[in-house]
Amino acid sequence: MISGRALRYFDTVARCRSLRQAAAQLHIAPTAISRQIDLLEHQLGAPLIERGPNGISLTAAGELLAAQAQRTIRDLERVQEHIAVLKGLRTGRVSLQVAEGVVAGLLAPALAKMGQRYSHLSFDIDIASSNQMVEALRRGDADIGLSFFMPRHDDIVPYASAELNHHAVVAPGHPLATASELSLHTLAKHRLILPHESYGVRQALERAAHRANVVLVPTFKTASLETQKALAINGAGVLVLPPMAVARECQLGDLVSVPISSSELEAARVDLCVYRHRQRSFATEACLSLLANALQTI
Template sequence: MQLRALRYFHEVARCASLRKAAERLYVTPTAVSRQIEHLEHFFGATLIERGARGIRLTADGQCLAEQVAITLRGMEQVREVISSRQSQIAGNISIFVSESIVSTMLAPVLAALSRAHPKVTFNIVIASASATVDALCSGEADLGLAFYLPERADVEVTAQCELWHRVLVSAEHPFASRDSIELAELQGQPLAIPDAAYGVRQALELAAKKRGVSFTPVFTTSSLETQKSLARLGSAVLILPQIDAEARDLSDGLIAVPIADDDLGRVRIDLCVYRNRPQSSASLKCQEMLAAAMRSYGLAR
């Protein structure tokens, strides 16, 4: 059994299409089909089923697909480690991150890293804290950068900092001229927040429970752009972390107003890796630069 066959099968499992997998691999559908047949012969089992609507994995095929994804990711990590031992900063870094800190914290670091080391590539996935931890443990993610990551013995926090939660509203909203907002004043406001898998939702509900306040979000969405668009139109109020504690006019049609609440006023960001997994030179360099950025923002811990 060759590594090529596993790569081809991995693409077929991802695309659910021999034709699309062939396009991604720059080979013919016949070449992909032949490699699938080799695997089916090797395992003595049918791995895919063809139908009028395309193909689907059998139960055996799904089992193999899950293991192949882990195997290929492990091979990529080994390749990157070997490259790092040859003093080359190269390879791919997979980062799972909370969307609201991409533009302010993550993007500047990745831009600087890419300029300095053009052979490094990046896979950036927007995810909740729980999904980030799962990705670290499964090997999908090299680095996790998120709010309030759940504690796991096999996940190591390498850097932390605190930012400031702010209420974001349109310039015409009555809150826009306020120096601060009490948590109770958000009751009855048309909140736009993500679902319970996200740290900001969990932090809000915990703080509200302690204060005896209840909230019923009008808009539940994990899309940051959707939240902001609704707020600009005056239809929603949202809560987001801000790097600059003093900034009010965000120059994007939104005004940031401080929250007068000890529990919700600050939010912790964790930079994490999977404990004891070898890290490539590229991943280590990215960690170093992110940690430095976190020290310069907010309240480093």
Template sequence: MQIRALMYFDELVRTSSMRQAAENLSVAPTAVSRQIENLEEFFGTPLVERSARGVTLTAAGELLATRAGRTLRELEHVQQLIEDLKGLERGRVTIFANGAIVASLLTPALAEFGRSYPNIRFEVIITSARQAIEAVNSAQADIALTLFAPGTTEAKVVARSEIAYDVIASGRHPLAGLKEVTLRELARHTLALPEKSFGFRQSFDAAAGRQGLIIEPAFTVSALEMLKELVLSDMAVTLLPQLSVRREIEAGALTAVKLAAESAIRTHAELSIAPDRQLSFAAAKLSGFIEDFMRSQLKAR
């Protein structure tokens, strides 16, 4: 069995289309079909079922699919480690990240890091905190950078910084001139919050519950970017880490008001890697750089 056959099969699994897989691989559809047939001959069983609607996996195909992707990723990782032995400061790092941390922490960190290592390439996948951790554990990602990751995880946390949430309002909002605000005071204003699947929203609801409050936001959204836009348009106020709207605050478009001590809400930014997987030169350098960057940017207030 050849690695190429697994590569073609993995691409077919990803696209569910012989034609699309062939286009992505820059080969003829017959080449993909031939490699799949080679795999079926090797394993002695059908792996896919073809129909007018496309390609579906058999039970054996599903079994192979769950392992083929990881095998290929591990081979790429080994190739990177071999290049490291040759002293080649290049490679690719896959980062899974979630939440407001992407624009405010990861992007500037990558920009600065890239100037020192111009031959390293980055793949950034924006997803949920749980999926980011699962990606590290399954070798899909080298690094996970998350806000409010699951409490129980097999991933190794190499850096952890506390993040405080502030009330974010436009400069024209009545709250803009205050030094601090309580959750009870905040409840009197039109509020926009993330949906309840977000870790911050769960922390917010828990904090309100401890004070005997039930706060229903006027806007519940799944995109953090939309929270910012609602505030910029004077439709609502929200709660976000200052770092996620630093640019707008510096431009004077938004302002941040601290929550009073009894109403404070904090989560954590975590940098995680797989506990049993040697990082490549590129991934190790980036991990250390982001750890230092977090330490300098996310200082306790």
């Protein structure tokens, strides 16, 4: 039987791709990790890692075990959280995958409030596209997904949703900065800064452009919201985002947001989602409740 210690050691090695770095994270000697990996290879009857000049790589068997190890360790953590709740403790860890555009205006304030209420909870936060979130929720790599236009699936449950109108976002000196409302035809005449096609906001924009018989060709295409904002602040082009995503920059006067005609472009749906077939811990339930309340106030 594979021990929990060996599985955790191997999981750390698989993520670090280095025995020395894994040992430093685990605060043990590299030889202790090597012994556990040797034991795993003996039990499974297959090599799991290959050592090379550039570090460690996983064999095909190692890749399979690494994927299972992550799921098993996360499941054990959830059991520990449930036991802690039974003992009256308020501890746990929540893994979130979110769209970058919801961090400043929604996620950060909500989690700060949650930290004041439940000081022993911890959070893992990754930025991802909506399609990536669906897979992470299914694998158990994420407890919660928070994104624009999450794809609808039978096993992905929208816990709460809200709608935000799109705006064109530009530097104060941009020709569009003084407009009261913009059409997609007007946007098409300017240099655009848009996310990749895998992002829900981009997909909604493409659908609206098709209906309006407009072709929107981005001059700049990047998944990084910070890169998008930096380009817009420097006058490089026009963003299409809900105002919440650039609220701080607009307050500072670095950017200006102008509404896009609501008859042309549907509102951005923000979805807070979970995986239907996974029991939720106290920490996840508490986080969901707070984020759902925050969604109602944006």
